[in-house]
C-alpha cells in the first residue's frame with residue numbers, strides 16, 4: 001500500500017538526490033510548483049503524478065520545439 005500525495009511537493013530527500021540529466025556536473029534541481037528547474041542550465045522538467053520526469057526528452061522548452069528540430073552545435 002502506497003500513500004498517495006496530492007500536494008505535488010517532492011520529498012526533500014528525493015529532491016536532494018535528483019540531478020539534471022543534461023548537465024555532466026549533475027547540478028541540483030529546484031522545485032518550482034509542478035516542475036523542476038536545473039540550477040545550471042535552466043532546463044525544466046515536469047513532475048507527473050509526484051514522479052519527476054528527468055529524461056532528456058522530458059525537458060520542457062520555452063517554445064515547445066519538436067524533437068526533430070534540436071538546435072545543437
Ligand SMILES: [Zn+2]
Pocket residue numbers: 020021022023027038039040041042043
Ligand atoms: Zn542542467
